[in-house]
Amino acid sequence: MNLIRQQSGDAVINNPAIPNHQNEDAVQAISSGIMGGLQQQAQGGNLASLLSMVTGQGSDANVSTSPVTQGVQQNVQKSLMERLGISPQVAMSIATMVVPMVLNKFMNKARDSNDSSVNGNDILGQATGQQGVDWMGAASSAMADGKLDMSDLMRVAGGFMGGGGGTKQNQSGSGGLGGMLGGLFGN
Numbered sequence: 001m002n003l004i005r006q007q008s009g010d011a012v013i014n015n016p017a018i019p020n021h022q023n024e025d026a027v028q029a030i031s032s033g034i035m036g037g038l039q040q041q042a043q044g045g046n047l048a049s050l051l052s053m054v055t056g057q058g059s060d061a062n063v064s065t066s067p068v069t070q071g072v073q074q075n076v077q078k079s080l081m082e083r084l085g086i087s088p089q090v091a092m093s094i095a096t097m098v099v100p101m102v103l104n105k106f107m108n109k110a111r112d113s114n115d116s117s118v119n120g121n122d123i124l125g126q127a128t129g130q131q132g133v134d135w136m137g138a139a140s141s142a143m144a145d146g147k148l149d150m151s152d153l154m155r156v157a158g159g160f161m162g163g164g165g166g167t168k169q170n171q172s173g174s175g176g177l178g179g180m181l182g183g184l185f186g187n
């Protein structure tokens with residue numbers, strides 16, 4: 001919330017379309033929109049892009065060009081419209097100003113080993129609904145070849161589920177994390 005407050009100055013606090021008495025509601029709408037958007041992206045097929053953003057590696061590591069950011073912006077827009085009753089245009093202008101800045105700072109903090117305020121495992125755990133998974137260790141291992149693809153994710157998921165770490169059975173299984181990941185990527 002503090003990060004959102006810091007990054008939303010001009011977009012929310014100094015925005016004449018948002019009355020001052022609604023500033024806190026706007027910050028809360030942005031916060032819930034960002035977390036909800038990350039969940040939608042992780043559970044809706046963009047888990048690899050989200051992993052790339054959190055780790056800072058891969059083709060979608062750049063927050064401003066990642067498809068995750070666009071999806072999160074749309075979710076924030078919806079959240080602002082519902083909570084504050086503002087127009088789609090005003091809500092999207094706020095989302096496009098705030099979301100990339102917040103996600104960029106958020107991901108940089110997650111990658112900074114000297115900053116314990118944000119943890120990549122927590123981000124990915126919240127987004128996927130899979131708490132207690134060493135996402136960062138798995139992503140680092142999976143991206144050893146410089147890219148993150150479905151076979152990497154399925155191999156890692158099989159290991160988390162206690163399977164053979166990438167057997168055909170684990171890759172096509174429908175239960176647990178492996179099944180969730182397979183469903184996300186259409187396998």
